[in-house]
Amino acid sequence: MNRPCPDRRDAIVDYMLGALDARQAGALREHLAECSGCREYLASLQEQSESLIDLGREVRSGMAARQERVIEALREVAPVRSHTRLALPFLGGVLKTAVAAVIVLAAGIGIGRWTAPRPVDVEQLRADLESSILASLAPAVQQRVLGQVDQRLLTALSANDAKLRADLGRQVHEDLCLLAAQSRADSEELVRLKFGELVDLIEAARSTDRQQVAKALDQIRMQTGRGLYTLAVRANDSTADLRN
Amino acid sequence: MDERSDNDLVQASRQGDRTAYAGLVGRHYGEVFLVCLGVLGNVHDAEDVAQDAMIKGFERIRQLRQGSQFGGWVIAIAKNLSVNLLRSRRPAPTTLGIEPISHEHPGEAAHEDLQWAVAQLRWDLRLPLVMYYFDGQNVKAVAEKLDISTSGVYQKLRTAVKELHDILTMQGDTP
Numbered sequence: 001m002n003r004p005c006p007d008r009r010d011a012i013v014d015y016m017l018g019a020l021d022a023r024q025a026g027a028l029r030e031h032l033a034e035c036s037g038c039r040e041y042l043a044s045l046q047e048q049s050e051s052l053i054d055l056g057r058e059v060r061s062g063m064a065a066r067q068e069r070v071i072e073a074l075r076e077v078a079p080v081r082s083h084t085r086l087a088l089p090f091l092g093g094v095l096k097t098a099v100a101a102v103i104v105l106a107a108g109i110g111i112g113r114w115t116a117p118r119p120v121d122v123e124q125l126r127a128d129l130e131s132s133i134l135a136s137l138a139p140a141v142q143q144r145v146l147g148q149v150d151q152r153l154l155t156a157l158s159a160n161d162a163k164l165r166a167d168l169g170r171q172v173h174e175d176l177c178l179l180a181a182q183s184r185a186d187s188e189e190l191v192r193l194k195f196g197e198l199v200d201l202i203e204a205a206r207s208t209d210r211q212q213v214a215k216a217l218d219q220i221r222m223q224t225g226r227g228l229y230t231l232a233v234r235a236n237d238s239t240a241d242l243r244n
Numbered sequence: 245m246d247e248r249s250d251n252d253l254v255q256a257s258r259q260g261d262r263t264a265y266a267g268l269v270g271r272h273y274g275e276v277f278l279v280c281l282g283v284l285g286n287v288h289d290a291e292d293v294a295q296d297a298m299i300k301g302f303e304r305i306r307q308l309r310q311g312s313q314f315g316g317w318v319i320a321i322a323k324n325l326s327v328n329l330l331r332s333r334r335p336a337p338t339t340l341g342i343e344p345i346s347h348e349h350p351g352e353a354a355h356e357d358l359q360w361a362v363a364q365l366r367w368d369l370r371l372p373l374v375m376y377y378f379d380g381q382n383v384k385a386v387a388e389k390l391d392i393s394t395s396g397v398y399q400k401l402r403t404a405v406k407e408l409h410d411i412l413t414m415q416g417d418t419p
Contacts, residue, residue: 013402017383048409049377051358056378058342059281060274067273070295071266078260079305 004041005031012042016049246270254311257302265302272315273298275389276322278378282371283326285363287341293329297322319389330367361411369404372397 004012008031014020015028032039246253246267256264276297280290301318308317340359362370375386376397383401387394 013405019398051355052377055355059378063274066291070269070298074262077299077303080303
């Protein structure tokens with residue numbers, strides 16, 4: 001067989017595949033009329049194509065039997081039950097936020113209680129915290145709680161570092177927005193359980209740190225005097241609002 | 245042939261309706277098999293993997309969100325299974341292993357040299373070649389099934405056709 005022109009091989013294949021436009025096809029036909037090597041190459045490619053089509057016909061002839069075998073094999077299997085995704089990817093963030101929120105609330109309550117004339121009632125504090133957090137996460141009041149938590153953060157942290165306040169505020173807002181958007185039915189029970197555990201943990205930690213907190217508060221009170229007293233009164237008022 | 249849409253058949257299959265899934269098998273098995281054959285280059289391997297892909301499709305049918313996308317979804321499963329098998333197996337197959345339709349010449353494979361030559365191609369060239377020539381010579385349809393552009397299919401086809409011809413010519417045989 002004569003060899004085709006090397007620079008025409010792609011065009012000849014494209015011509016056979018029907019990929020050339022009318023102008024390109026016309027130019028190639030003019031060349032083919034004059035070049036026996038390229039004509040032979042095209043004829044050989046066309047013959048190859050016919051053989052491939054024949055081969056395809058042979059392959060397809062066995063398709064019905066193959067399908068039957070597949071359908072037979074299907075008798076042994078069934079659809080796998082899809083797993084509802086219970087994992088809440090942002091739960092860590094929510095818990096982190098909740099820890100922050102509870103600490104802030106506890107600090108607010110604590111400051112009020114420590115500076116008030118009456119003694120601290122640990123059981124009452126625990127009940128207040130638990131009912132406050134659980135009520136906050138109930139679906140019906142989530143949106144209202146967003147505003148409350150933000151307001152409480154701003155109030156309770158007004159005397160603290162501005163950056164910490166901004167970070168906590170943003171985190172609370174983002175995480176609770178995500179929480180509100182989630183499927184409430186799936187997450188409520190899990191969140192309720194986690195918060196029960198969380199309150200226990202915080203209470204345990206608080207009990208051991210009470211003396212240190214009292215000491216620190218005394219120091220702060222000595223340093224800041226009346227300013228802290230004002231803050232404590234406001235925090236105490238805010239806590240009473242949340243409980244109500 | 246079940247007249248229901250793919251979406252309807254998928255919804256019924258989700259409930260474990262094997263008759264509905266058999267309708268999907270009848271509609272899509274041919275393409276799935278050709279994808280497996282195109283990647284693996286051997287009929288027996290393709291039969292095994294195509295069956296595996298269709299069964300996996302039934303088992304995982306509840307993961308398919310859009311029932312109308314079943315064809316592309318099960319082809320993707322078949323292609324992944326085939327590529328994984330090919331990579332785990334060396335050396336590559338030496339022939340397609342297609343038996344002749346007529347049995348006038350028992351033991352004689354259909355287009356033996358051509359089958360051998362097709363099996364020598366790289367799988368990414370063989371896949372569009374097999375789908376184009378074995379299933380209606382429609383570049384647009386091949387592009388949609390493989391989720392690549394038509395120009396991409398033309399490019400692969402051109403290379404595959406030339407390489408196949410070179411292999412056969414070097415073999416001292418023209419098809």
